[in-house]
Amino acid sequence: MTPSRAATARERARAELTREIKEEAKRQLAATGADGLSLRAVARELGMVSSALYRYYPSRDELLTALIIDAYDALGETAERAILSAGGAGRTRWIAACRAIRDWARSNPHEYALIYGSPVPGYRAPEATIGPASRVPLAFTGVLAAAFASGEVGAGAPGASGDGPGGRGVALPVNGELAAQAASLAAALSSPELPPDALVRAVIAWTQLFGMISFELFGQFVGSFDPPDALFAQAVAQLAAFVGFREP
Secondary structure (H helix, E strand, C coil): CCHHHHHHHHHHHHHHHHHHHHHHHHHHHHHHCHHHCCHHHHHHHCCCCHHHHHCCCCCHHHHHHHHHHHHHHHHHHHHHHHHHHHCCCHHHHHHHHHHHHHHHHHHCHHHHHHHHCCCCCCCCCCHHHHHHHCHHHHHHHHHHHHHHHHCCCCCCCCCCCCCCCCCCCCCCCCCHHHHHHHHHHHHHCCCCCCCHHHHHHHHHHHHHHHHHHHHHHCCCCCCCCCCCHHHHHHHHHHHHHHHCCCCC
């Protein structure tokens, strides 16, 4: 075997073992939660000595970070693909992303809980998680910015109402500190053209979307809206109206 082929074989072996470590760590997340994740337990289940696993992940926090990055990237890719596949009007793409995010969360509840559930005691997410965590908001903002540019969403749209998501009352003004925060966020999301009120509505809708998904995954709809499919469809449609998307 030539040196280059040997190096390639070692890289493949390392990549495969890294995958196995993450898969076992995910099984632990399902069984004990992030608090109970243990490098020694992962090593034991894989038939490795702890010192060998430490060469891949020197600490539990580094393994947690790898799992968090993978989860954010998987969810971000899911949203991006849904938006690309949906095409058409902004409202259509926005709703497609909402549905795809819910589907991913239902299929990957423990990974969802890792990134949107309770903080892990003693863990502080490093800067490396910021980019992956930004993929979903960037995807939503991209749809919003394109819709604003095409006139599908406007500043002071009818959905921005004190009557709640989807309401048609008098639009509430966005000014002062909130306007400044929204302008700063728009610049950070590479969409400085978005007016503060449009971005604020989008952030409110985004947080309500994830709140509904969390309620579903953590059993808060059991005994009431169960299954919550119809409620979710209604909420997503009303949130789209609240953001200001016009129906095609």
